Amino acid sequence: MDIAATTCSAKDLAVLLSSSNSTSSLAAATFLCSQFSNISSKLSDTTYAVDNTYLLFSAYLVFAMQLGFAMLCAGSVRAKNTMNIMLTNVLDAAAGAISYYLFGFAFAFGTPSNGFIGRHHSFFALSSYPERPGADFSFFLYQWAFAIAAAGITSGSIAERTQFVAYLIYSSFLTGFVYPTVSHWFWSTDGWASASRSDNNLLFGSGAIDFAGSGVVHMVGGIAGLWGALIEGPRIGRFDRLGRSVALRGHSASLVVLGTFLLWFGWYGFNPGSFLTILKGYEKSRPYYGQWSAVGRTAVTTTLAGCTSALTTLFSKRLLAGHWNVIDVCNGLLGGFAAITSGCAVVEPWAAIVCGFVASWVLIGFNLVAKKLKYDDPLEAAQLHGGCGAWGVIFTGLFATKRYVNEVYSGDGDRPYGLLMGGGGKLLAAQFVQIVVIIGWVSVTMGPLFYGLHKMNLLRISTEDEMAGMDMTRHGGFAYAYNDEDDVSVKPWGKVGPTSQSSTPTPTLTA
């Protein structure tokens, strides 16, 4: 069914208008009013179509980040554990779909509810959804894609030494409960700390601003990972008896770069997509300026922050380590993105450059701290997502501009904004509160979970399995088989699996 055409017969209308009869003029007026109403409906239909197209394609882009993260993880671990980590990535997405559909979405966005957690029955398993305008299936899909991103981050910290059943348990718990609760606080219209809280009871008169989730997604994933990695301890061989750090290099830099680029690609759904709608004008006096402009600006700030962070990392590592390191540059790039995610919509492009520059140093700093404390994180996930995520939340409290804050978040037009932009300290205070509660909540939920798994011997794999590699011992075989079984002669390409003929030195066991 296409949009109904409006028909208008000038002749008939003329007769009605020229008559001095009141019935006729009423008829003319009724006709005209119904035409306007028709136009209004058609505009409404158009807006829904446009906004849903925009949100759906943004959701697909965020989903593409799963691919990216899978490749990043695969390339960053040793070949003998590749199948394991990629399976955890596939399962994060699949198990996340079920748990987010059944409970997670309702806990996050079920409305009306209290400030702590959503609870409207019609949201569990999408039972009577969509029940009101403003939230359609496209919104559910978009939020699901975010939820699985958070769970994916954590898998990086505990890679190469964690039992598969532990992954299944932490992942369902994180996606189905821990993460949705946090997203409820900061993103639901009922959330106690949300900047879009509808009942005018904003935290510090401002609410915390975390536009696409430096805190809600990156910090949650990173802190959860921190607890897992702390409780299970470093990989064997990562720190030798003297306490020196030994790099356990990943097996494919190509996969790391491919993964990084795919994550960058997907981030264009993650940040600009968080506007949810695109068809909205801001100012009658400037009809070309609307939400579509803000969406574009957000894509620009995202890009600038990542690029700056990458360049800063490139040169710093050249100074610190003496060479140009592609893996470090990739991680720096991602740290810049994780940081800008909070304020991408409410800062000027030049500020995004500052954000990226600082993010790079934050990551380098946290990596040094990790090394000192003998904390092992194969993907630097806690340092990158936790550390740069927290910096991103603070950054917003410093650099958010008055104009953008008031455009993006409704209110009386007089909301607190960034301290360094003259907006006072209230927003920054709310940002600090966000950091503290996220660290607290994730620690008290995921910490005990990982500890409980540890106590039940369900967390870490055995020493023999770790040395042999989990692919061989638990996943049916190596990921790579470059030599055929029929192949008796030595082929001209190298062997990349630990076979008995290989001259790869076996890592020594530390005490």
Add this chain to the structure above:
Amino acid sequence: MSAALTCSAADLSSLLGPNATAAAEYICGQLGTVNNRFTDAAFAIDNTYLLFSAYLVFSMQLGFAMLCAGSVRAKNTMNIMLTNVLDAAAGGLFYYLFGYAFAFGGSSQGFIGRHNFALKDFPTLTSDYSFFLYQWAFAIAAAGITSGSIAERTQFVAYLIYSSFLTGFVYPVVSHWFWSPDGWASPFRSPENRLFGTGAIDFAGSGVVHMVGGIAGLMGALIEGPRRGRFEKSGRAIALRGHSASLVVLGTFLLWFGWYGFNPGSFAKILVPYESGSSYGQWSGIGRTAVTTTLAGSTAALTTLFGKRLLSGHWNVTDVCNGLLGGFAAITGGCSVVEPWAAIVCGFVAALVLIACNKLAEIVQYDDPLEAAQLHGGCGAWGLIFVGLFAKEKYVNEVYGAAPGRPYGLFMGGGGKLLGAQFVQILVIAGWVSATMGTLFFILKKLDLLRISEKDEMAGMDMTRHGGFAYMYYDNDDESHKATQLQRVEP
């Protein structure tokens, strides 16, 4: 450029009263302009939607190329990736020349289309270039599927021939039957002409794409026989493992990503209100389709994970990937007309169907390097049956046009007519594809153009036919092979 809408109250009021005719003409003129702009907007939005969906479906070629590459032995990597590239390229040409016309060239007798060869007289009232591109992306998907079944032992010229024939003729005819408004089994046909009063419902192609590709592959693989070494003389099956699980996972995720163009995109238009002014419209159906797709694949993946853990004792990533894809192949037929909870049922059963089909293949000594016939053929067929059981009345009427007493899913209270039409679809596709592709593969075999020689198969096709190996991890100058060793790096 559409005219700007202006309205000057001063001008209008001077016209009202003694000059009502002019006033009326003015008002009507403005309303007419508004109309035109809405029409323009609708076309722009729908084309944007369909084009980007087409690009997503095209990205499934990338995904399938990586899946294929990772699933075969390293010595045949160049070969299979070349077939994937060529499926897309040759398909482009043949679908443009004949395929699209056979599929959607209007006013036919229900068997095959006969207008718009080489896109003559195009665009039409109902179809623009975006629709052609979208359908092309689907056609090459079907051809790609088949290449998986005959991988690692097929002559390149055989690929070119089967691929052109499939994309240019066999597949378009099937899509004409089920997707053209003229097709004899199409649910878009005028109500009095529909098969069993309903037509077969295959929204995005569990049958039209997946079964066609899978059955064609079945024919090829049966006629040329298993790869050497796949089944011992005693009949025991030997796994000929693929060379890279990373590529398999990358390919699977890319296919998942592209499926968001394949399923929701099959609505072709997004700006269709169901009740003008309401927030519920075709855009909601599209979002719901993306959700059912996601849930079916996820459930199939989880079911396969645990199923294989029970059956073989470990967590197998390549099996989980195949299970995931089987779930998607199954939901493809009914994604737009079922509830999300039903999609979970679909995925669960699809996983079991795939495991069962694989067991059957092993018993009859059928070798399919990508499990393509089992996955696309088997899970595709299940997907069609699933629609006949779970299609919801409301959604069927929204998607395929409301008609009083229109049949829908058996388990939802809609009677058995739709299920009957679905069975007809399965039989007809199996029959048509077997007759056409089976004959083609048999002729190729008789002409000695199908299978490669035993020597070439042992050495690997990359070396013998494609100029060299796919991978060169060490330099010619590098005697020590240091680049490929995993070594500890001292700080």
